Amino acid sequence: MSGNRADGEPGGVSGPVLEVACDESGSDGENLTGGNTDVFAHGSVSLSVSSAAAAVREIRDRIRSPAEEYKANHLLREKHRAVLEWLLAPEGPIHGRARVHLMEKAYFVVERAVGLLLDGPAEAPALFRAGRRTLGEDGWRAFLQAANRLLRVRDNGDPVDAFYGTVEDLRRAHPGTEAARLLGRLAATRARAVAYRAGFLEGPPLIPVLNPLLPAIVRTAALWSGGGRPVRLVHDRQNMLTPDRIAWIEEAARRGGVALAGVRLVVARDDARVQVADFLAGIARKIASDELNGRGDPALTTLLRPHVDPDSVWGDARSRALLAAAVAG
Structure with missing residues (x-):
């Protein structure tokens, strides 16, 4: 070793x-x-x-x-x-x-999701603040859980559809807000998420995100x-x-x-x-x-x-x- x-x-x-x-x-x-x-x-x-x-x-x-x-x-x-x-x-x-x-686990999830989907975690602090302030307790929890499902190696179901469905629902529910703007940026990243999930077909990654x-x-x-x-x-x-x-x-x-x-x-x-x-x-x-x-x-x-x-x-x-x-x- x-x-x-x-x-x-x-x-x-x-x-x-x-x-x-x-x-x-x-x-x-x-x-x-x-x-x-x-x-x-x-x-x-x-x-x-x-x-x-x-x-x-x-x-x-x-x-x-x-x-x-x-x-x-x-x-x-x-x-x-x-x-x-x-x-x-x-x-x-x-x-x-x-x-x-x-x-702080919730922030770690946001940082990793933003880092993967938006070429780096620069927007993570803004999304974390705006999401908690604007989306409400249930909406914020739904976003975190969907992001967690998307990033984790093993998930039964379709975490890509679940994540982008949640993002779109929350974006439409809070139009004109900073949270909606940031969610809109995430909504345009489906191709990257699909590629990320496809990588698991070759086996679990050495370093889970x-x-x-x-x-x-x-x-x-x-x-x-x-x-x-x-x-x-x-x-x-x-x-x-x-x-x-x-x-x-x-x-x-x-x-x-x-x-x-x-x-x-x-x-x-x-x-x-x-x-x-x-x-x-x-x-x-x-x-x-x-x-x-x-x-x-x-x-x-x-x-x-x-x-x-x-x-x-x-x-x-x-x-x-x-x-x-x-x-x-």
């Missing part, structure tokens, strides 16, 4: 390698508009094995749950609020050594490789992370000027660093989702903010502003 590359081997990476442990939360595969979560989070930490193990022990000692494996939901329970605040606090074990990349995990891993590598510092990612095992896809991640990082030394897969329960990254991802996803839905906890948002990637994929301006912070390289 390319992820087993040793330090100094080909790939433009040399010198001491920083090892960073990663895990995700909120993955529903390509079902981004009908799944259980509205935010995807990819957490990462640069702790030593011993420091991470000490943090996990401390969490277990404070929570005292009989569970064999702890998850973020243990820390998110109100009765363990003090443990959660301790983990995220400036005096806590991960401060300055943790990053989390967030994706709608899966957020792969670009999140590339972004995580970039967050930690400031100044050309070589980084190796240690990631929880995922079915999505095949050898071919790991090779794609490494190549995408190289093209972006990121000094990624490789990706190594481990079983989370066997690596305390990945367990801490899992805590961070799950906690961040919940806090971010609460902000997105207008029920944010100001104290927890403030504690999370220093760890959040400022280039997270986020369409909701208010919650983005509340979550965003400059992350030191």
Whole structure:
């Protein structure tokens, strides 16, 4: 596997390698508009094995749950609020050594649909704002679901007809609006959508357009490789992370000027660093989702903010502003 590359081997990476442990939360595969979560989070930490193990022990000692494996939901329970605040606090074990990349799933769908159909995602912010403001809750949900169906690899039915039928219905229902103008641009792209779907006849693509995990891993590598510092990612095992896809991640990082030394897969329960990254991802996803839905906890948002990637994929301006912070390289 390319992820087993040793330090100094080909790939433009040399010198001491920083090892960073990663895990995700909120993955529903390509079902981004009908799944259980509205935010995807990819957490990462640069702790030593011993420091991470000490943090996990401390969490277990404070929570005292009989569970064999702890998850973020243990820390998110109100009765363990003090443990959660301790983990995220400036005096806590991960401060300055943790990053989390967030994706608002609805915006990710819009960005990918616009990028595919209109030669780039430049119009995605305008469509996201105008669509939510103009189409109403039901209309906006119908558009997102139709776009999700169009882009996902497997769909029973005719997602092309469903998408363009939805676009036309919404455009006619809201004439003269900015949303209608943008939907009109999408309405003229059927040929491109047909070609996109036809490509699946040759087999599933290596890199699904709608899966957020792969670009999140590339972004995580970039967050930690400031100044050309070589980084190796240690990631929880995922079915999505095949050898071919790991090779794609490494190549995408190289093209972006990121000094990624490789990706190594481990079983989370066997690596305390990945367990801490899992805590961070799950906690961040919940806090971010609460902000997105207008029920944010100001104290927890403030504690999370220093760890959040400022280039997270986020369409909701208010919650983005509340979550965003400059992350030191």
